Amino acid sequence: MKKRWICLFVENDVGVLARISGLFSGKSYNLASLTVGPTEDRTVSRMTISLTSDDRTFEQVKKQLGRCVEVIKVVDYTDIAIHMKELMFVRINNCSDRDIDGIFKISQVFQVSVIDYSPETVLIESVHTENCNNDLIALLEKCYANRIEIVRGGSVAVETLSIAER
Amino acid sequence: MMITGAELFVKALKAEQVDTLFAYPGGQAIDLFNALYGEQDIDVILPRHEQGLVHAADGYARSTGKVGVCLVTSGPGATNLVTGIATANYDSVPLVCFTGQVPTGLIGNDAFQEVDIVGITRSICKYAVTVRKREELAAVIRKAFLISRTGKPGVVVVDLPKDIQREYGSDDYPEEIEIRGYKPKLSVHPGQLKKALETLNHAKKPVFLVGGGVNISHAHSEMLKLAEMTGVPVVTTIMGKGAIPTTHDLYIGNLGIHGSYAANTAISHCDVLFSIGTRFNDRITGKTGHFATHAAIIHIDIDPASISRNIEVDIPIVADAKTALLALLEKAQKLDTEEWLEQIRQWKSQYPLSMKTEGLTPEKVIRAINHTFDNAIIATDVGQNQLWATQFLELSEKKQMLTSGGLGTMGYGFPAAIGAQIGNPLKDVIVISGDGGMQMNIQEMATAICYELPITICILNNGYLGNVRQWQEMFFDRRYSSTCMRYRKSCPGSCNAPTERCPEYTPDFMKLAESYGANSIRVTKENEIAAAFENAKHTLKVPTVIEFIIEPEANVMPIVPPGNALDDMILESGDKGI
Numbered sequence: 038m039k040k041r042w043i044c045l046f047v048e049n050d051v052g053v054l055a056r057i058s059g060l061f062s063g064k065s066y067n068l069a070s071l072t073v074g075p076t077e078d079r080t081v082s083r084m085t086i087s088l089t090s091d092d093r094t095f096e097q098v099k100k101q102l103g104r105c106v107e108v109i110k111v112v113d114y115t116d117i118a119i120h121m122k123e124l125m126f127v128r129i130n131n132c133s134d135r136d137i138d139g140i141f142k143i144s145q146v147f148q149v150s151v152i153d154y155s156p157e158t159v160l161i162e163s164v165h166t167e168n169c170n171n172d173l174i175a176l177l178e179k180c181y182a183n184r185i186e187i188v189r190g191g192s193v194a195v196e197t198l199s200i201a202e203r
Numbered sequence: 204m205m206i207t208g209a210e211l212f213v214k215a216l217k218a219e220q221v222d223t224l225f226a227y228p229g230g231q232a233i234d235l236f237n238a239l240y241g242e243q244d245i246d247v248i249l250p251r252h253e254q255g256l257v258h259a260a261d262g263y264a265r266s267t268g269k270v271g272v273c274l275v276t277s278g279p280g281a282t283n284l285v286t287g288i289a290t291a292n293y294d295s296v297p298l299v300c301f302t303g304q305v306p307t308g309l310i311g312n313d314a315f316q317e318v319d320i321v322g323i324t325r326s327i328c329k330y331a332v333t334v335r336k337r338e339e340l341a342a343v344i345r346k347a348f349l350i351s352r353t354g355k356p357g358v359v360v361v362d363l364p365k366d367i368q369r370e371y372g373s374d375d376y377p378e379e380i381e382i383r384g385y386k387p388k389l390s391v392h393p394g395q396l397k398k399a400l401e402t403l404n405h406a407k408k409p410v411f412l413v414g415g416g417v418n419i420s421h422a423h424s425e426m427l428k429l430a431e432m433t434g435v436p437v438v439t440t441i442m443g444k445g446a447i448p449t450t451h452d453l454y455i456g457n458l459g460i461h462g463s464y465a466a467n468t469a470i471s472h473c474d475v476l477f478s479i480g481t482r483f484n485d486r487i488t489g490k491t492g493h494f495a496t497h498a499a500i501i502h503i504d505i506d507p508a509s510i511s512r513n514i515e516v517d518i519p520i521v522a523d524a525k526t527a528l529l530a531l532l533e534k535a536q537k538l539d540t541e542e543w544l545e546q547i548r549q550w551k552s553q554y555p556l557s558m559k560t561e562g563l564t565p566e567k568v569i570r571a572i573n574h575t576f577d578n579a580i581i582a583t584d585v586g587q588n589q590l591w592a593t594q595f596l597e598l599s600e601k602k603q604m605l606t607s608g609g610l611g612t613m614g615y616g617f618p619a620a621i622g623a624q625i626g627n628p629l630k631d632v633i634v635i636s637g638d639g640g641m642q643m644n645i646q647e648m649a650t651a652i653c654y655e656l657p658i659t660i661c662i663l664n665n666g667y668l669g670n671v672r673q674w675q676e677m678f679f680d681r682r683y684s685s686t687c688m689r690y691r692k693s694c695p696g697s698c699n700a701p702t703e704r705c706p707e708y709t710p711d712f713m714k715l716a717e718s719y720g721a722n723s724i725r726v727t728k729e730n731e732i733a734a735a736f737e738n739a740k741h742t743l744k745v746p747t748v749i750e751f752i753i754e755p756e757a758n759v760m761p762i763v764p765p766g767n768a769l770d771d772m773i774l775e776s777g778d779k780g781i
């Protein structure tokens with residue numbers, strides 16, 4: 038079992054998202070995240086999908102996606118160099134002054150921004166890889182247990198130009 | 204010229220050379236029916252239930268090679284299609300199903316007879332779409348026909364809101380259409396083909412495993428040529444049966460959980476398994492870890508997703524069966540298979556397919572069909588009747604079988620035969636059905652009468668949902684739970700065998716047939732079989748129902764018990780296996 042990434046170009050039509058997500062649920066594939074938005078060509082949408090599977094199932098997933106009439110192209114992003122980012126908001130409630138100091142320090146170290154603020158509440162915006170966001174959540178949960186609310190957007194990805202690292 | 208959507212619909216059907224439409228009206232389709240009124244070039248067939256309708260379109264499509272076309276109203280009309288859509292799509296039958304829909308402005312309002320039929324059928328068809336603008340209508344219909352009949356054929360659902368049916372717009376119908384996400388493979392990879400042939404040429408014990416793909420691509424003569432040219436014997440799946448004549452020397456039989464001993468054993472012993480147009484469904488493989496373990500496996504299929512899904516293959520080839528066979532014929536050569544063929548002949552004579560019991564057996568009924576009809580289409584229902592048919596029917600270029608393989612839909616056989624007879628007025632059309640399945644679409648008897656279809660309907664009446672009863676007998680201690688068709692409320696609570704005191708069967712199929720105006724014959728003895736078929740064969744314009752009263756507890760043998768390897772079969776009732 039391994040985490041995989043797929044970039045999918047689909048028709049920008051009603052029902053296409055349902056077709057794709059229905060394929061995953063109907064065939065019991067383990068969908069982890071799916072993001073979608075239109076491209077420079079308004080008739081085409083681009084999806085970034087992540088799932089966890091073994092090799093054989095993953096081959097099936099790609100083939101089954103390729104079979105859909107609405108799917109224009111399937112690109113496997115699993116083992117190629119890509120830039121990948123996820124937008125995440127974290128809201129931390131019931132903060133004391135010391136908590137707020139701590140949050141500002143964390144945001145410096147993690148290179149995330151504090152984008153909104155009220156006397157007891159802080160809102161952080163993080164644009165990082167999924168893994169980095171996971172680490173941030175783990176830390177915040179430790180420091181501010183039961184006081185955080187998380188809004189994750191799912192990852193978007195694009196091939197690198199000259200960089201080999203993700 | 205400006206025409207309504209409904210008029211464009213009719214124009215499109217004609218452009219697609221649709222000569223027969225299976226249709227049932229209703230409020231949200233009334234404009235379409237109005238446009239069809241008096242139309243000379245399209246026969247509109249009115250069945251008695253939308254499920255019968257879609258199976259009829261399916262039987263029409265399978266037996267003619269044309270696209271079957273359905274038209275129903277919204278809501279219940281559309282949902283009644285669901286089983287038939289899944290049945291056809293699973294067996295790769297090209298259908299285009301038009302459903303009426305409430306006007307676009309009302310969609311989502313829980314309007315009267317509104318259902319999201321596109322959402323309901325999304326996972327059981329090849330493509331489903333609601334037409335949202337009048338200007339898209341022509342392109343959507345063109346696309347629907349193209350997608351349905353090309354590549355791996357399948358079902359396309361086109362949902363037509365009422366306002367679009369009524370709206371005026373262009374009368375253009377495009378000839379060419381480009382679908383960027385849909386590019387069925389038209390060629391075959393020469394390198395892979397070469398590898399496949401090299402592997403085949405080195406084989407000592409090769410087998411062709413032929414699935415429904417060969418029948419679907421109408422590659423019978425190519426398949427036969429290749430088998431004869433190479434001397435390689437042929438095993439078929441149920442869906443592939445008839446790909447070469449079943450009486451041919453090179454034909455071994457069907458494989459699978461009710462396959463023949465020789466076929467299953469040949470698969471287990473072969474050194475090269477050259478498979479064409481099958482998806483290695485669990486009904487044919489038995490325990491996958493033990494399937495064809497000695498063989499290098501070559502697999503040709505039009506659907507990349509069928510390759511190495513259930514069975515890991517060595518040489519995958521994505522191609523249409525006919526295209527691949529034609530390419531193979533250019534390079535194939537004769538193999539020395541005499542010893543191997545002799546071995547197979549031995550297996551065949553060691554355990555031939557045959558029912559040993561005396562009297563009126565399903566085997567005798569089916570063999571009589573083989574003798575009586577020479578230019579025929581035989582539609583089966585599902586259950587023991589179907590399995591016996593797949594074992595004993597003889598097929599050839601002139602005898603085709605229609606059966607619900609993938610979905611196994613009871614109630615398929617009779618309506619499918621109606622479609623087949625409508626599409627093939629000069630052929631004899633025969634149904635082999637069980638007593639249970641026959642009751643699932645019996646209402647279509649009226650359709651057969653109305654369209655003057657001389658179908659011969661054989662009901663193998665064992666008084667049970669026999670296939671399930673057989674499993675209960677063999678694997679569930681004879682606990683006949685909900686499988687007896689004679690059951691009455693006054694019966695004793697637990698029952699595990701038929702007795703003298705069992706209640707009368709209901710319905711009386713003879714009276715039922717008569718009430719529709721059909722010809723009816725009940726056969727209780729072996730020596731009445733031939734006369735009954737002669738009578739049916741010479742009965743014109745009305746269907747003949749022949750009810751065969753067969754032994755209630757007859758079983759389909761041999762059988763591979765669940766979890767066993769293919770050649771680990773129980774050969775006769777009461778056996779413990781070999």
Ligand SMILES: Cc1ncc(C[n+]2csc(CCOP(=O)(O)OP(=O)(O)O)c2C)c(N)n1
Pocket residue numbers: 584585586587588589611612613614636637638639640641663665667668669670671
């Ligand atoms: C629509 C549907 N419901 C249930 C089944 C499960 N099933 C498979 S065979 C069978 C029994 C069929 O009985 P009958 O039509 O009398 O045929 P027989 O097996 O007795 O020949 C049943 C219930 C099915 N295949 N299709």
Ligand SMILES: [Mg+2]
Pocket residue numbers: 637638639663664665666667668669
């Ligand atoms: Mg029965």
